[in-house]
Amino acid sequence: MRPIPVSNRPPAPAASSAGMSARQLLQAPHRLMFFIGAGNVLLAMLWWAAWLAAQYTGAWRMPDIAVPPGWLHAFLMQYLVLPSFIFGFLLTVFPRWMGLPDLPRWRYAPVGAGLMGGQLAILLSTLGWDAGFTVGLWMSLAGWLAGVATLGRLLLRDTARTWHARSCFAALLLGCTGLVCFLVFVLTGDAWYAFASIKLGGVVMLLPIYLTVAHRMFPFFAANAVPGYKPWRPMAWLGAMWGFLLLHLLLELRHAYAWLWLPDAALLIASGVALWHWWPRGRMPGLLAVLFVGTAWLPITFALYTTQSVIYLLTGEFVLGRAPMHAMFIGFFGSVLVAMVTRVTQGHSGRPLKMPALAWFAFAALQIVAVMRVVAEVAPDALFWQVASAIGWLLALLPWVTRIGRIYLSPRADGRPG
Structure with a gap:
């Protein structure tokens, strides 16, 4: 579709709360799923911060739940919070990557209902509704299956063999396996x-x-913004990363921790090479810079994992605890989430492609939170730093989530559909 000439574009509607409506959420997959993700991330972290604070202060007692709280925290973040954003992105870009029509509402609305309803029911179970845990798990699985089935149908119609789509779909299938586990x-x-x-x-x-x-989009974004930039996207690199990650998983499942340094060192080198090739050498806009700053947490993550494994090989001790995992989840996943969601939100709402002030605040604050959570594993008062980082996560994201939530409930700023 050709862009509408500037002179013929309808005037942008005035931004006001009067134009906000829940009906706007069904205008596009990313609107619904990002809105749900924004709510899920705050609710999940609010519960986790409350639970940690209760353990630290003893000022109140959280109700007993069906599973260890730390495991539930991991489940919520991995299978409901981040996938809400992931499904929103993939349900939007899969048709575009494959040259297919956009999805109708009835294809993505069930995904949102499952992931939102599933998390709400599970969190209600932590407040005393015992049946909510079972209801939430089955709703979560239903939402996942709806999303995977919809994306799978698109892959069956893909005649161009879009390998990036196949890679994402393979990961989602493994995610389904994890949810079933x-x-x-x-x-x-x-x-x-x-x-x-x-x-x-x-x-x-x-x-x-x-x-x-990152492999598909980051070099593309940079090439459009930095003169003379040469995209680097060898498929062999992506295949190698898959191989190293599968080896890491196999060793973890077999508890062969002393040998994790083999895939982790390879992942450290490979991620460092990618970051070197991807990073633009010229000036770049803030909305692009945050993508690469966030990606810089990836080699940091694997440096920590490698160090952890080597020390375990020599001493039999996990001296870094969960520090490598939180460098990955908060540093890499969290930073890139803010960067990518901000970019998609700005572009698909008819706003300028730039980092708003609240997005800068969220991104910068997350860097501090990531460092705090990594340090918590080796600090004398570890639980205090865990509480502080959980609260810091909420403070970092609350203003940003409020802003993007209002955008998803409002018409596009340029008056166009979507």
């Missing part, structure tokens, strides 16, 4: 399935999707 854990009580679910969600679901999107 958590259900098996709840039904049987076998803790190995909870362990497998957590590892599947982070290592071979979220990471490959983030890497695939």
Whole structure:
């Protein structure tokens, strides 16, 4: 579709709360799913911060829940919070990557209903509604299956063999496996399935999707913004990353921690090489810079993982605890989430492609929170730093989430549909 000439464009409607409507959420997949993700991330972290603070202060007692709270925190973040944004992005870009028509509402609305309803029911179970946990898990699975089925139908119609789409879809299938593993854990009580679910969600679901999107989109964005930039997108690199991540997963599932340094060192080198090639050498706009600053957390993550594994090989101790995992989740996943969601939100709402002040605040604050959470694993008062970082996460994202939520409830600023 050719752009409408500036002189013929309808005037942008005045931004006001009067124009806000929940009906706007169904205008596009990213509107609905990003809005749900924004709500999910605040609610999930609010519960986690309250639980951590209760343990630290003893000022109140949180109700007992069906599973260990730390495992539930991991499940919510990996299978409901971040996937809300991921499905919103993929349900929007899959048709465009493949040259297919945009999806009708009835294809993406069930995905949103499952992920939003699932998390709400699970969180209500932490407040005393016992049946909510089971209801929430099955709603979550239903939302996931609806999303995977819709994206799978698009792949069957893809005649161009879009490898980035296939890579993302493979990761989602592994994510479905992880979600089913958590259900098996709840039904049987076998803790190995909870362990497998957590590892599947982070290592071979979220990471490959983030890497695939970065591999396809980041060089494209840079080439459009930085004169003389040469995109670097070898498919062999993406395939190698998949191989190293699968090896890491296999070693984790077999508890062969002493050998994790082999794939982790390879991942450190490969991620460092990619960051070197991707990083523009000239001046770049802020909306582009945050993508690469966020990606810089990836080699940091694997440096921590490699160090952890080597020390374990020599001493048999996990001296860094969950520091590498939180460098990945808060530093890499969190930073790139803010950067990409801001970019999509600005562009698809008819606003200028630039970082608004609240997005800068969220991004900068997340860098501090990531450092705090990593340090918490080796600090003398670890629980205090965990509480502080959970509260910091909420303070960092609340203004940003409020802004983007209002945008999704409002018409496009340029008056165009979508």
